[in-house]
Amino acid sequence: MSKAIPLAPEALCRLCDPSQFSFETTNELTDLTEIIGQSRAVQAVHFGVGIQRDGYNLYVMGPSGMGKHSMVRQFLEQKAREQERPADWCYVNNFEQAHKPKALRLPHGRGAQLALEMEQLLDELATMLPAAFEGEEYREHLQTLEEELKTQQEQAFTALAEAAAKQQVKLFRTPSGFAFAPLRDGEVVSPEAFDKLPAEEQAAIEKDVASLQEQLQTIIQHIPQWRKETRNKVKALNHEVAMSVVGGLIAELKKGYSELPAVLDHLDAVEHDVVNNVKDFLKGEEQGEGLGGQQGDPRALHRYKVNNLVLNNREEGAPVVYLDNPTYLNLVGRAEHLAQFGTLVTDFTLLKPGALHEANGGYLLVDAHKLLTQPYAWEGLKRALYASQINIEPLEKMWGLASTVSLEPEPIPLDLKVVILGDRILYYLLQEYDPDFGELFKVQADFEEQIERTPDNNLLMARLIATLSRKEQLLAFHRDAVAQVINYASRHVEDSHKLTTHMRSIADLLSEADYWARQRDSELVEGDDIRHAIDQQEHRASRMRERLHEAIQRDDILIDSSSEQVGQVNALSVLGLGNYSFGQPSRVTATVHIGEGQVVDIEREVEMGGPIHSKGVLILSSFIAARYARRQPLSLSASLVFEQNYGGVEGDSASLAELCALLSALAEVPVRQSLAMTGSVNQHGQVQPIGGVNEKIEGFFEVCRARGLSGEQGVIIPASNTKNLMLHPDVVEAVRQGQFHIYEVRGVDEAITLLTGVEAGELNEEGEYPEGTVNARAFERLHEMTLIRQHYAEHAKEREEAEQEQPTTEEPPAEPQ
DSSP states (O other): OOOOOOOOOOGTBOOOOGGGGGGGGGGGGGOOOSSSTTTHHHHHHHHHHHOOSSTEEEESSSSSTSHHEEEEEEHHHHHHHSSSOOOOOEOOOSOOOOTEEEEEETTTTHHHHHHHHHHHHHHHHHHHHHHHHHSHHHHHHHHHHHHHHHHHHHHHHHHEEEEEHHHTTEEEEEETTTEEEEEEEEEOOOOHHHHSSOHHHHHHHHHHHHHHHHHHHHHHHHHHHHHHHHHEEEEEEHHHHHHHHHHHHHHHGGGGGOOOOOHHHHHHHHHHHHHGGGGHHHHHHHHGGTTTTTOOOOGGGGGGOOEEEEEOSSSSOOOOEEOOOOOOHHHHHOOOOETTTTTOOOOOGEEEOHHHHHHSSEEEEEEEEHHHHSSSSHHHHHHHHHHHHHHHHHHHHHHHHOOOOOOOOOOOOOOOEEHHHHHHHHHHHHHHHOOOHHHHHHEEOOOSSSSOOHHHHHHHHHHHHHHHHHTTTTEEEHHHOOOOOOHHHHHHHOOOTTTEEEEEHHHHHHHHHHHHHHHTTTHHHHHHHHHHHHHHHHHOHHHHHHHHHHHHHHSSSSOSSSSSETTEEEEEEEEEEEEEEEEEEEEEEEEESSSSEEEHHHHTTTBOOOHHHHHHHHHHHHHHHHHHSSOOOOEEEEEETTTTTOOOOOOOOHHHHHHHHHHHHHHHEEEEEETEEEEOOOOTBBOOOOOOHHHHHHHHHHHHHHHHSOOEEEEEEGGGGGGGOOOOOOHHHHHTTTTSEEEEEHHHHHHHHHHHHSSOOOOOTTTTOTSSHHHHHHHHHHHOOOOOOOOHHHHHHHHHHHHHHHHOOOOOOOOOO
């Protein structure tokens, strides 16, 4: 096997050459009108918005900070400007069933007009109706009716009195009613004189009085009927007077809504109710006898008002609404209440719209996580989309938790596109566990997290920087600064051939670089400002990294970077704290002894290892068995552990280091501690790529630099990770000066050769490894363990057979005590 050659400095960081740009500063560039590298997502959004079929709502997915919300909202607002403004929606009183308000649909802008005209109508009625009922004409008509009733009663009693006089009987009107008394010579007969009259004459008089009493009773019985007839005439008069005022006003109002039958029906109902309840428009002293004389409810006139639930009074286009707090009530609307005399009351004027009402006819954007964490909000949204209508319904009624009488507003038809923005994991969970989701959200717009790093995309990134700088009022950026941003974009995505599309990170870096440039009174943001901003970002977040590296320098955490040890390898891992991650070396050790082919993962045994890490250990166990146990049993037991690990291990990026530690212990070959390594391995010994390669290399480099670079130190990485290298300039410079080295390997044999300085060895034609190689030593050690195990097995078998051949003697039973 040829000697490993470290990677050249040029392979460690692919730097952007500023000379490729024809501009000097970003002031020379035009604004970027499209989002970079999101053609798939943009096409999906175009499709989802364009197709007008049920269920074709959108789920826009990708990590936060990708610019999803800005891009989608910008597109929707542009699309909405081309659409017609949706109708206004109003709630009005239902005069037949007050708890079921009616919904009115009016052309945009007409809802406010109707509400204003209804207010003006009420003002006019409040003035004209009292004037009409206070007028002389009305009072004369009312007085005439009252006099007719009085005349009719007087005529009846006069006729009765005349009939009684003819029969020598006088009709008296007393405080307690009416009475009859006999007459003699024009004088009333006293009771004493009546008793002295002959019996026949008394009987005749009593007969006449009884007949008159019957006639009086008939008249008295007719009086309520006469009064009722008079009241009906008064009502007819009131209706006529009210109609003379209301009819003309309502007729004039109807002219403006002749094309809206629902509004005309409502105005007819208003007219009928006003005429029947005209007393509500009059003060108590103005109502008079003809109107019942009772004071109207001061809130009664609210029933004639118009509740403008949604007014689409924007200049043009359909609404685009983003709901930041998607609670159930904020989605579907609510009925508010007023406290009156210790109770809560409500009516149609207290109905408030939800986001579905406001976005009706347009687009509603909502965050998936916020929506799903609000109780019943997701269910409420699905119900509205399935029914294609919005029903304002309190939660307690929807779930049958209360049976009190409440408002039941007429549902409003729903026609809109819902756009949910969220992570991919939520999309796949909803697809898996909610059968309704696939029916209602049939379009997915998946945002790319990275794009190819090509000259064209580099120029697009420069235009993006120019656009953001003008939008956020930042200083112009020199092309050197643009190149540094492109380098940062590659490092952020951990690929020298890619650029990140995480717009928030780019925007934050630009803002911070602008700050540092202004601190030095510069008129341009230079490349040094970008580098300084990156360094400051890292410095603000690096307290924990510095404490851990300090613990290594003080030997609180044991990391050897100079000697050689058997069964001990420096593995590299990445620790993540929030949005900051850094590399950390860890000591991996292995021990072997005679056994039955088991490799014990101590981390797994104590439940500190995750499933992926345990899988990696099982894979390297399979590799050991496949390589060395083809012609003999695997007569070893081994143990692997991350020393001084107290927080758990997950991932398989240390499986290469664990395998090399196990091979070193098995072959009894020391490992160079000046080298650290990372990489996963498969059952065939091939080294596979891992994540965080830049942080891992830089973590070990910092430890070595603090102790002093010797020129022997370095890191072994998978060859497939070379394209991911975007290392810090300090590491690149150390490699250029020969003080630090980065090696790439493709298989475990290359790695163990680098670590030990001893050739791994390959099988020859006889199926044997060359003498002195690592594999040969490992095979010999295993063979020795096999022989020892066989020897002890044979010895144990002989002893067992010997014990079986010895005669057994029965001891006499013990005497009872």
